[in-house]
Structures are given as C-alpha cells and as structure tokens.
Amino acid sequence: MSQENEHVKCLIIGSGPAGYTAAIYAARADLRPVLYTGIVPGGQLTQTTDVENFPGYPDGVQGQQMMEDFRKQAERFGTDIRFGYITSVDFSGDVHKVVVDGEKTVTAETVIIATGATAKWLGLESEQKYNGFGVSACAVCDGFFFRKQDVAIVGAGDTAAEEATYLAKLANKVHMLVRRDDFRASKAMQHRVLNTPNIEIHYSTEAKEIVGDGQNVTGVLVYNNQTLEEKLIPVTGFFVAIGHKPNTELFQDILDMDTNGYLITKSGSTRTNIDGVFACGDVQDHIYRQAVTAAGSGCMAALEAERYLAAKEHAIA
Ligand SMILES: Cc1cc2nc3c(=O)[nH]c(=O)nc-3n(C[C@H](O)[C@H](O)[C@H](O)COP(=O)(O)OP(=O)(O)OC[C@H]3O[C@@H](n4cnc5c(N)ncnc54)[C@H](O)[C@@H]3O)c2cc1C
Structure with a gap:
C-alpha cells in the first residue's frame, strides 16, 4: 500500500x-x-x-x-x-x-x-523483424518512402481504405489484403478504393509471412483462407491498418x-x-x-x- x-x-x-x-x-x-x-x-x-x-x-x-x-x-x-x-x-x-x-x-x-x-499488429514474427524496414503501421508517416514501388496493406475498415487510397497516390501499386470476402469500410470509402485503378484487392486473403533479404522487405507470402492456396506478392512496403x-x-x-x-x-x-x-x-x-x-x-x-x-x-x- x-x-x-x-x-x-x-x-x-x-x-x-x-x-x-x-x-x-x-x-x-x-x-x-x-x-x-x-x-x-x-x-x-x-x-x-x-x-x-x-x-x-x-x-x-x-x-x-x-x-x-x-x-x-x-x-x-x-x-x-x-x-x-x-x-x-x-x-x-x-x-x-x-x-x-x-x-x-x-x-x-x-x-x-x-x-x-x-497500433495493433498481426502478430507475425517477420512483422516485428522488419518493423521500420519496410513494415509500418502508419501510411501517412511512411508511405513517402515507397514512392513508385509496390506495397501491400492489410485491413478492411475505413482507416485501411483511406490509407490504401493515400498510398495509391504515391506507390506504383497497392495490394490490399482483406480477410473476409467483403469490406467492412463504409460504402463511400469502398467506392473510393474500388475506383482507384492501382489498388488490387485480394479478398479472403491473409498474410502468412513477410519476406525479406535480412535487411528490407521484398515480398509478402499470403494465403487464401478459403482454398488455402499460397502465393508470394513482391512488395517493398507492408502496411498494417487493422486499428x-x-x-x-x-x-x-x-x-x-x-x-x-x-x-x-x-x-x-x-x-x-x-x-x-x-x-x-x-x-x-x-x-x-x-x-x-x-x-x-x-x-x-x-x-x-x-x-x-x-x-x-x-x-x-
Ligand atoms: C511505427 C510508427 C511510426 C510512426 N511514424 C510517425 C511519423 O513518421 N510521423 C508522425 O508524425 N507520426 C508517426 N507515428 C505516430 C506517432 O508516433 C504518434 O502520433 C505519437 O507518438 C502520439 O504521441 P502521444 O504523445 O499521444 O503518445 P505516444 O507516443 O503513444 O506515447 C504514450 C506515452 O504514454 C506512456 N504511458 C502509457 N500508459 C501509461 C501509464 N499507465 N502510466 C504512465 N505512462 C503511460 C507510454 O509509456 C508513452 O510514453 C508513428 C507511429 C508508429 C507506431
């Protein structure tokens, strides 16, 4: 006491x-x-x-x-x-x-x-390993470092949708990983994402591992949670926007x-x-x-x- x-x-x-x-x-x-x-x-x-x-x-x-x-x-x-x-x-x-x-x-x-x-993280070991070296929880803070590069973003809410469209203005391509087969974001935000040509949405998709060369991120290994099919998406930036x-x-x-x-x-x-x-x-x-x-x-x-x-x-x- x-x-x-x-x-x-x-x-x-x-x-x-x-x-x-x-x-x-x-x-x-x-x-x-x-x-x-x-x-x-x-x-x-x-x-x-x-x-x-x-x-x-x-x-x-x-x-x-x-x-x-x-x-x-x-x-x-x-x-x-x-x-x-x-x-x-x-x-x-x-x-x-x-x-x-x-x-x-x-x-x-x-x-x-x-x-x-x-910031909430996915909990992957590789996510912490590359935190600050390609992995970020803040698109507004770190998007600038990935100009004209390919990046991925995880999340399906309004913040994720907003951050994806922000990144799309800077990056060459934005891969948006959405766990469910639809969006949680408001209709207005969904509309913005769906009408941004350099955002590709991967539904029912989760990150399994962030892949890198020991120093920087080079890609993300994802899997489809319905078919369990895995694929590697080459990206240099990985943004977590799950809240x-x-x-x-x-x-x-x-x-x-x-x-x-x-x-x-x-x-x-x-x-x-x-x-x-x-x-x-x-x-x-x-x-x-x-x-x-x-x-x-x-x-x-x-x-x-x-x-x-x-x-x-x-x-x-
Ligand atoms: C990876 C990352 C990169 C970022 N990059 C940028 C950037 O480039 N530019 C930018 O503007 N923003 C950036 N941000 C966002 C920025 O860090 C935050 O907006 C800012 O730090 C918020 O400041 P704060 O003082 O409100 O709280 P915080 O920085 O979160 O600090 C909270 C403090 O409260 C203390 N605390 C919590 N609970 C208790 C308790 N019970 N008793 C005593 N102390 C307690 C903690 O120890 C900590 O010191 C980034 C965030 C992250 C996670």
Missing part, C-alpha cells in the same frame, strides 16, 4: 510528443510539472526509424533522437521526469489521486493524460470514452468530463494520430491546465 504522499500542481502521464510538449509549456508557466514516462519512455516514435514530417528537422530525424530532443527540452525548463507507470487513478475528489507502480500516491491539482495509443488501441484501461468508468475507448474531450479543448483533468495526443485522437498533432494538443492541455489553476486561485482569493 501507499507509504509516501506527494502533492503537485501538474502531473503529466506519458512521455510521447503530447506529454513532453505539455511538460515544456507547463514548466515554462511555472507549474513545476512532474511527468511519469510509463514503460515506453519517448512513446511510439521510439519504435520507428526515420521521421521526415515533423517540422524543424529539414533532413529528417530518427524517432529515438527526436524524442530524446523532446525530453531534453522538457527537462531544460525544470520538468521532473520520472520512470514510473500509473496503476490507478481516483478523480472523485477536489484534488486528483494517482498511484504510481502500485505503491506511491501522488495528489495533483491538475492531471494531463498523454498515454497515447498502441489502434488507446491506452485508457486506467480511466474505465471514470472518464468519458467513445465506443473504441478513446477519451472524449470537449470540442476545441483538451478538457475531459472531470475538472482539472485534461487529455492530449493519440489517447483522444483517432483521426490524425501524428506527432505534430499530439504535440499541438499537448501545448493546449498545458495552457488549459494553467488557466484552470489561475481561475481556481482567483476564485479563492
């Missing part, structure tokens, strides 16, 4: 672009933020290689390096960055309680949630969420349904899911936390 107690003005959960940006703004506003990194310090971008679409890096940057830069900038203004995982929260009182690693309780006047989301899981189990029955578990924030704001609790980044964004949008909403969360505290102090005075 909890031994130590600590009270802070601003507690930030998560160390991706949203959490670190919130920390930079909160620290500069003198909120003396404490940030818990979770088990993936730096967040999702530490799992990728080149990031070429974040402004300020004209030559691109490695994901690890970029998040190291974010961390240093947050630290420079005095953020107290700690390795620790939030295991439970209690937002029922006037101050918010957060338990770290099942042991230590921290109370906070404001909490900024930036716990992100996790994301927001990291929100902690907030179940406490914060408002949509049917997919994304936190709901007030329109044009990062405010949740609980006063003093803000959410930013991928944990509340199922649409854009980019580092720059995560960072932007992290800035919003810190500014809103600062204004919330100022209004509270003003009301007391």
